[in-house]
Amino acid sequence: MDEARDVAAPVPPGMSTGRIEAFSDGVFAVAITLLALDLPRPEPGHGSLAHELVQGWPQYLAFVVSFFTVGIIWVNHHAQFAVIKHADRTLLFLNLTLLLFVTVLPVTTSVAASYLRDGGDEARLAVALYALSLEVMSLSFYCVWRHAGRAGLIVASLSPQMLRRRTRRNMVGHVVYLAAAVLALLSPFAALALCGAVAVYYVHPGARGAPED
Amino acid sequence: MDEARDVAAPVPPGMSTGRIEAFSDGVFAVAITLLALDLPRPEPGHGSLAHELVQGWPQYLAFVVSFFTVGIIWVNHHAQFAVIKHADRTLLFLNLTLLLFVTVLPVTTSVAASYLRDGGDEARLAVALYALSLEVMSLSFYCVWRHAGRAGLIVASLSPQMLRRRTRRNMVGHVVYLAAAVLALLSPFAALALCGAVAVYYVHPGARGAPED
Amino acid sequence: MDEARDVAAPVPPGMSTGRIEAFSDGVFAVAITLLALDLPRPEPGHGSLAHELVQGWPQYLAFVVSFFTVGIIWVNHHAQFAVIKHADRTLLFLNLTLLLFVTVLPVTTSVAASYLRDGGDEARLAVALYALSLEVMSLSFYCVWRHAGRAGLIVASLSPQMLRRRTRRNMVGHVVYLAAAVLALLSPFAALALCGAVAVYYVHPGARGAPED
Amino acid sequence: MDEARDVAAPVPPGMSTGRIEAFSDGVFAVAITLLALDLPRPEPGHGSLAHELVQGWPQYLAFVVSFFTVGIIWVNHHAQFAVIKHADRTLLFLNLTLLLFVTVLPVTTSVAASYLRDGGDEARLAVALYALSLEVMSLSFYCVWRHAGRAGLIVASLSPQMLRRRTRRNMVGHVVYLAAAVLALLSPFAALALCGAVAVYYVHPGARGAPED
Numbered sequence: 001m002d003e004a005r006d007v008a009a010p011v012p013p014g015m016s017t018g019r020i021e022a023f024s025d026g027v028f029a030v031a032i033t034l035l036a037l038d039l040p041r042p043e044p045g046h047g048s049l050a051h052e053l054v055q056g057w058p059q060y061l062a063f064v065v066s067f068f069t070v071g072i073i074w075v076n077h078h079a080q081f082a083v084i085k086h087a088d089r090t091l092l093f094l095n096l097t098l099l100l101f102v103t104v105l106p107v108t109t110s111v112a113a114s115y116l117r118d119g120g121d122e123a124r125l126a127v128a129l130y131a132l133s134l135e136v137m138s139l140s141f142y143c144v145w146r147h148a149g150r151a152g153l154i155v156a157s158l159s160p161q162m163l164r165r166r167t168r169r170n171m172v173g174h175v176v177y178l179a180a181a182v183l184a185l186l187s188p189f190a191a192l193a194l195c196g197a198v199a200v201y202y203v204h205p206g207a208r209g210a211p212e213d
Numbered sequence: 214m215d216e217a218r219d220v221a222a223p224v225p226p227g228m229s230t231g232r233i234e235a236f237s238d239g240v241f242a243v244a245i246t247l248l249a250l251d252l253p254r255p256e257p258g259h260g261s262l263a264h265e266l267v268q269g270w271p272q273y274l275a276f277v278v279s280f281f282t283v284g285i286i287w288v289n290h291h292a293q294f295a296v297i298k299h300a301d302r303t304l305l306f307l308n309l310t311l312l313l314f315v316t317v318l319p320v321t322t323s324v325a326a327s328y329l330r331d332g333g334d335e336a337r338l339a340v341a342l343y344a345l346s347l348e349v350m351s352l353s354f355y356c357v358w359r360h361a362g363r364a365g366l367i368v369a370s371l372s373p374q375m376l377r378r379r380t381r382r383n384m385v386g387h388v389v390y391l392a393a394a395v396l397a398l399l400s401p402f403a404a405l406a407l408c409g410a411v412a413v414y415y416v417h418p419g420a421r422g423a424p425e426d
Numbered sequence: 427m428d429e430a431r432d433v434a435a436p437v438p439p440g441m442s443t444g445r446i447e448a449f450s451d452g453v454f455a456v457a458i459t460l461l462a463l464d465l466p467r468p469e470p471g472h473g474s475l476a477h478e479l480v481q482g483w484p485q486y487l488a489f490v491v492s493f494f495t496v497g498i499i500w501v502n503h504h505a506q507f508a509v510i511k512h513a514d515r516t517l518l519f520l521n522l523t524l525l526l527f528v529t530v531l532p533v534t535t536s537v538a539a540s541y542l543r544d545g546g547d548e549a550r551l552a553v554a555l556y557a558l559s560l561e562v563m564s565l566s567f568y569c570v571w572r573h574a575g576r577a578g579l580i581v582a583s584l585s586p587q588m589l590r591r592r593t594r595r596n597m598v599g600h601v602v603y604l605a606a607a608v609l610a611l612l613s614p615f616a617a618l619a620l621c622g623a624v625a626v627y628y629v630h631p632g633a634r635g636a637p638e639d
Numbered sequence: 640m641d642e643a644r645d646v647a648a649p650v651p652p653g654m655s656t657g658r659i660e661a662f663s664d665g666v667f668a669v670a671i672t673l674l675a676l677d678l679p680r681p682e683p684g685h686g687s688l689a690h691e692l693v694q695g696w697p698q699y700l701a702f703v704v705s706f707f708t709v710g711i712i713w714v715n716h717h718a719q720f721a722v723i724k725h726a727d728r729t730l731l732f733l734n735l736t737l738l739l740f741v742t743v744l745p746v747t748t749s750v751a752a753s754y755l756r757d758g759g760d761e762a763r764l765a766v767a768l769y770a771l772s773l774e775v776m777s778l779s780f781y782c783v784w785r786h787a788g789r790a791g792l793i794v795a796s797l798s799p800q801m802l803r804r805r806t807r808r809n810m811v812g813h814v815v816y817l818a819a820a821v822l823a824l825l826s827p828f829a830a831l832a833l834c835g836a837v838a839v840y841y842v843h844p845g846a847r848g849a850p851e852d
Contacts, residue, residue, distance in 0.1 A: 019660065019717050021232065026668025029239025030456075033247065034672065036316040041324055044331035049324075049338050064313070071309040075302075078232050089714075093842050096710040100703070103675040111680055111688075118683035125688050203306050234445065242452025243669075246460065249529040254537055257544035262537075262551050277526070284522040288515075291445050416519050447658065455665025459673065462742040467750055470757035475750075475764050490739070497735040501728075504658050629732050 020095060021081050027099045028074040031106060035066050038110040058116035058189075062130075065192060066109040068199040069134060070102060073141060076202065080141075080166075084148045085155045094144045101137035108133040116188060127188035128181045134195055135177035142170045173198050233308060234294050240312045241287040244319060248279050251323040271329035271402075275343075278405060279322040281412040282347060283315060286354060289415065293354075293379075297361045298368045307357045314350035321346040329401060340401035341394045347408055348390035355383045386411050446521060447507050453525045454500045457532060461492050464536040484542035484615075488556070491618060492535040494625040495560060496528060499567060502628065506567075506592075510574045511581045520570045527563035534559040542614060553614035554607045560621055561603035568596045599624050659734060660720050666738045667713045670745060674705050677749040697755035697828075701769070704831060705748040707838040708773060709741060712780060715841065719780075719805075723787045724794045733783045740776035747772040755827060766827035767820045773834055774816035781809045812837050 040059055042052035077098075084091070108130045115126035148154050149163060176198050184191035253272055255265035290311075297304070321343045328339035361367050362376060389411050397404035466485055468478035503524075510517070534556045541552035574580050575589060602624050610617035679698055681691035716737075723730070747769045754765035787793050788802060815837050823830035 019664065022235065022661065023664045023668055023713060025232065025236045026239055026665055027672055029236055030243050030669050030672040032312070033240055033243040033316045034676070036320055037247070039317065039320045041320060041327075044328055044333055044335065049328065049335045053342075067313050067316070068309065071305075071312075074236060075305050089842060092710075092714050096707060099671070099710075100706050103672045103706070104678065107675055107678045107680055114680075114682055115688065120683055122683065122688045129692075203302060235448065238445065238449045239452055242449055243456050245525070246453055246456040246529045249533055250460070252530065252533045254533060254540075257541055257546055257548065262541065262548045266555075280526050280529070281522065284518075284525075287449060288518050416515060448661065451658065451662045452665055455662055456669050458738070459666050459669040459742045462746055463673070465743065465746045467746055467753075469753055470759055470761065475754065475761045479768075493739050493742070494735065497731075497738075500662060501731050629728060 017081050031102050032070045034106045059113040062109050062113040065196040072199050072202040083155050083158050084153050086153050098140035123188045124185050127191050128184035131177050131181035135174050138174040230294050244315050245283045247319045272326040275322050275326040278409040285412050285415040296368050296371050297366050299366050311353035336401045337398050340404050341397035344390050344394035348387050351387040443507050457528050458496045460532045485539040488535050488539040491622040498625050498628040509581050509584050510579050512579050524566035549614045550611050553617050554610035557603050557607035564600040656720050670741050671709045673745045698752040701748050701752040704835040711838050711841040722794050722797050723792050725792050737779035762827045763824050766830050767823035770816050770819035774813050777813040
């Protein structure tokens with residue numbers, strides 16, 4: 001649909017962003033659904049069901065944090081692409097890098113959750129790596145946005161002030177994730193909670209106006 | 214597409230619901246397809262194929278109930294968003310919570326099915342948890358709808374009468390799921406059948422007029 | 427988008443079919459991708475890689491047959507919904523039933539493939555069940571079409587002659603699948619080949635005019 | 640939406656390409672997300688976490704190469720269908736063949752990665768097969784394009800010169816993949832790097848103008 005318009009235009013103004021969003025939504029949807037596949041699935045004959053379920057609580061916690069983190073990234077990706085009017089190959093590449101770290105998240109979540117459940121010393125490293133995987137995801141997100149700003153891919157109706165405000169908001173996440181990666185070496189559960197707090201932050205503060213803000 | 218319009222408008226009227234639906238559809242589609250992955254897959258050399266297949270009947274039953282439940286939730290989600298004209302951050306968060314419980318369903322289905330097949334006493338707890346997972350999914354669905362009504366996100370053309378009728382219909386599910394969770398402690402199979410009856414109810418009674426009713 | 431129009435219309439003419447197609451496409455896409463997950467994945471230290479790969483040929487064959495069968499069903503689903511202008515709840519339910527058998531196909535394919543590879547007597551039953559799973563999928567497809575015709579959900583521009591021609595074409599598949607289910611009891615490989623022939627038939631004969639024919 | 644237009648037109652001009660793109664995007668999105676599922680997931684009690692992660696490096700490398708290869712194929716698929724205005728059954732069949740090899744890629748990647756990690760002699764064959772799986776994917780992509788050109792399915796606004804330029808660009812991939820398959824018999828890691836270089840090539844050189852070039 002949009003494709004046809006691009007092609008018919010005298011000078012192709014770049015790639016339409018509709019299919020980038022559709023593809024990204026697909027990856028977000030699959031990754032967020034796969035997160036649940038690693039929740040504990042007790043089986044008959046391996047100890048009491050109730051006991052198995054209670055033991056699984058670090059896995060539920062990690063699942064919920066990762067689920068809402070991907071959800072929030074999806075919401076912000078949506079808001080971001082609402083003001084990106086065209087795409088160049090660099091943007092596509094940066095967006096693919098973001099999606100790569102989204103697809104990796106079910107794996108880092110699963111590893112962190114199983115070490116947290118085990119309770120041994122290696123849980124520190126496992127959660128630090130988990131926080132780092134969120135950090136690189138967040139960083140890729142920031143790079144998509146910064147490139148779009150510099151390459152003039154953003155709609156003119158967005159004021160420079162709003163542009164700066166969004167860039168600042170984007171910064172918060174990856175500062176806190178780095179802090180969480182360090183904190184994990186002291187207390188893995190505190191680090192996981194801090195990662196969850198980022199998701200809560202991104203749900204709340206901009207809620208006054210339109211969700212795009 | 215819709216994005217462009219939002220941005221061009223003098224005062225951004227909120228987030229368009231098109232991409233929320235697309236993302237939700239993706240999660241529904243992945244979760245409903247993953248349900249089948251836990252069906253019994255007999256392998257050569259582990260007893261007769263026919264015997265293995267017949268033994269698997271509680272798993273087929275749980276699969277069919279979950280499949281049509283997700284299907285019906287998807288249909289009603291569609292009808293719901295047909296009259297929600299904008300989204301705010303709370304709606305996005307509530308919708309994510311709904312999707313979280315949709316992604317958890319393949320896990321609770323799998324656990325309930327394997328305990329039902331085993332036939333031991335723990336099947337009661339496993340099916341009670343299954344019914345509760347449907348209940349929280351149903352509750353999240355109701356919260357999306359109630360928030361949309363209170364926050365004025367619903368199209369004006371929907372009469373207050375129709376609004377109330379839909380709210381009542383939404384209530385049915387989570388009352389019955391709670392009853393099923395209690396019933397499971399007496400008879401897990403009766404509870405599973407009751408959960409299936411909810412799906413049948415949501416397919417049928419509103420069928421006179423348009424499916425949106 | 428289409429939703430808004432439905433709602434604004436004085437008398438809601440029924441559910442738009444756009445989101446049914448989007449959801450169905452999602453299920454088709456996930457199911458067709460999951461088919462490949464059961465291909466043999468030889469691992470180091472379990473015999474020669476070349477030998478393992480050659481042994482896996484019944485699995486490749488079953489995969490290719492199922493892949494193109496889902497692909498063709500998707501193509502025909504597309505052609506079908508191109509002329510279905512509205513949906514009622516029965517159509518939604520029948521379409522969900524079709525999707526249920528689509529999601530089951532990776533399981534029946536996997537079971538048939540592993541018994542075919544094993545080469546024992548039970549391969550007959552495994553392939554007969556596989557053919558039956560294609561048959562019920564095909565039957566659901568036919569029921570969607572028949573209901574749409576009877577309930578007046580089809581665009582007026584489709585001539586009764588074309589309607590009958592399509593109905594006849596739809597019949598072919600489920601006659602042949604039933605034959606394949608019987609043939610499997612004699613020769614599972616011949617039955618699998620016959621299932622593959624149905625996919626080839628649906629790719630070819632209507633190819634003269636538009637793919638909708 | 641587009642469907643309606645096709646049907647209303649006096650002479651159906653062929654199948655609209657919108658739903659082909661949507662379905663293909665779905666398969667691309669699922670396959671690219673499944674790639675990550677085979678990354679190493681160390682578990683407590685099986686040796687040091689750090690050691691396990693470091694040992695996994697061939698698996699990370701294979702994952703990144705496959706991820707960006709699917710990503711680039713998706714980008715080029717998008718650019719290709721931006722100028723394909725209609726589809727016939729042959730195009731649908733060729734596109735399905737392309738998607739078949741896309742869904743197979745998580746399997747060939749997983750096999751190549753596990754043999755590379757093992758480090759034995761069979762890694763040569765495993766990586767050669769991996770390169771061949773990329774080659775047939777690339778070849779299918781080329782066949783879609785060539786058929787569209789010959790069958791007059793391409794928009795008139797694309798100059799013959801641009802058509803030839805794109806055809807030449809499409810050739811690069813499958814020449815290099817064949818070379819990589821041969822190279823794998825000498826050095827599997829060099830072959831994997833060569834496959835990665837193709838993805839880098841397709842990100843870069845056309846970057847001067849619009850991404851459609």
